[in-house]
Amino acid sequence: MNVLICISRVPDTATKIVVGSDGKTIDNQGVKFIINPYDEYAIEEGLRIKEKFGGSVTAVTVGSEQSSDILRTALAMGVEKATIIKAPEIFDSYFVAYNLAEYAKSIKPDIILLGRQSVDFDSFQIPSLLAGLIDYNLVTVVSKLTIDANKIICERDVEGGKEIVETNLPCIISAQKGLNEPRYPKLPDIMKAKSKPIEILEAKPTDLKMEVISMEIPMKQRIGKILSDSDEDINELVRLLHEEAKVI
């Protein structure tokens, strides 16, 4: 079974976001970048599929050459081949999906795994766009995956419960937290990964579909009434919620 894992490089989730001087993107200064957290579940699942069924595991990302850091982490975890599709910093989901689709067409994986969303633009788009572009079966937000002969059974998180979804190869699965417990790479593997080759391809341009006009940090004005834990204040809170906020 040949597995392709699409990953992305995002700011650490603890990062404070500052808008850059262009007013449209973030200021990267001092920002620590990591593998998109949901992509770690995709990598782990891809490695488990290979360990069970044989085949190969390739990781690919669309981004700058700096993305080699996340690919090296993927290599240290056990991915065999890593590719950067080199592109300027573009947040157009279609552009990313188009380039991933072109790459997928060239290596024809049986299964494509990626995170349910990338925690930078939170667009939830790439898995579906990719499925639309290469006509693979698609199941998103999967928290359990069972592969049995050619049948694939997924548990998909939805409002109020789970759906059991059956599909078959070739398919695209987007990973939800809970799918597995991603492994930590071992030190010797981290060292070995440093010298492994990373293939660099040039992205193909597409017409960009979205234009960002501006980015801002939302400032929500809150009333901010802070009370003590006395009985009177607890009464007061209930009164405020009832009469002022009218939520109870």
Place this chain on the structure above:
Amino acid sequence: MKIMVFLEPQGNVLKRTSYEAITAAINLSNDPNNIFGVIINGEENQIQTAGNYGLKRVINAKNELLKSYSSKANASTLYQVSQLENPDIVLFAGNSMGLELAPLFAAKYDAGYISDCIALEKVNDEIIIRKPVYAGKAQIKALLKTAKKVFSLRPNVFTAHQVENPENVQITDFNPQLNESDFGTKVTSKIKNEGKLDVLEADIIVSGGRGIKGPENYYLIENLADALGAAVGASRAVVDAGWRPHNEQVGQTGKTVSPTMYIACGISGAVQHLAGMSSSKIIVAINKDKDAPIFKIADYGIVGDIFAVLPKLTEKINAIKGNEKI
């Protein structure tokens, strides 16, 4: 400008998010006659409720095969309807179905797509949207440069407005042409979370954090939630410790919620948690540390020990709501 709204049934009515999308469409358009809904295997009584929100026309795509959900078959059905109607704008609710289906449809329809919008505004001839990015730590204003545009709307952010003189909805049946390859994925069954309200569907959420000290104390959170008819949520620390299931986690690697009221109990307010709940309409924080970041975004706060405050608060809420003592 013609707008198509994707409608989802729920019981005898439609999902609230469908009504939200209808109102959003009406606010964008100056002519309600240019707005139509599309539903899959809808029923007359469900569809007629859309009239209360000003929708005049619905295309009902009927096909036995579509009774079990397949993303591809649904996308293909919507594509066939759009080929007949040529909408300029298509709106979806940004729920678990919409987020999967909208981009799949957009790719087929050769439209641009922006997900998880929290505002749509018509400025001259452009549709300017707002959307949270970086887990809500920032927002962008953006537009689509394509002729055909698809947007999904974050649930519970757009308000659904009933109209004064609702009209009967004109329903047209449509029979989509589907083949076996459209059913490469198929929902075979559903598992409901037993008897519990999901944080994504709740008007009020009561969440616990590390301050609850252990799973054996979570009844304090649950009792308050019961008094309010609220869903129970949890911070990442609580879920990672194995005290609560992952489906209750609110935050950057959990669920993003916008309830009417969010009560954070013993949650300090790590940036990842704030990302998942800061768009809640009213935020109440109870924490013993007066400097906890959660108080910076709270509308109301109590500085105190949750073990002392929660039982009293629960009792008082039960009293004001006239709940019977259990």
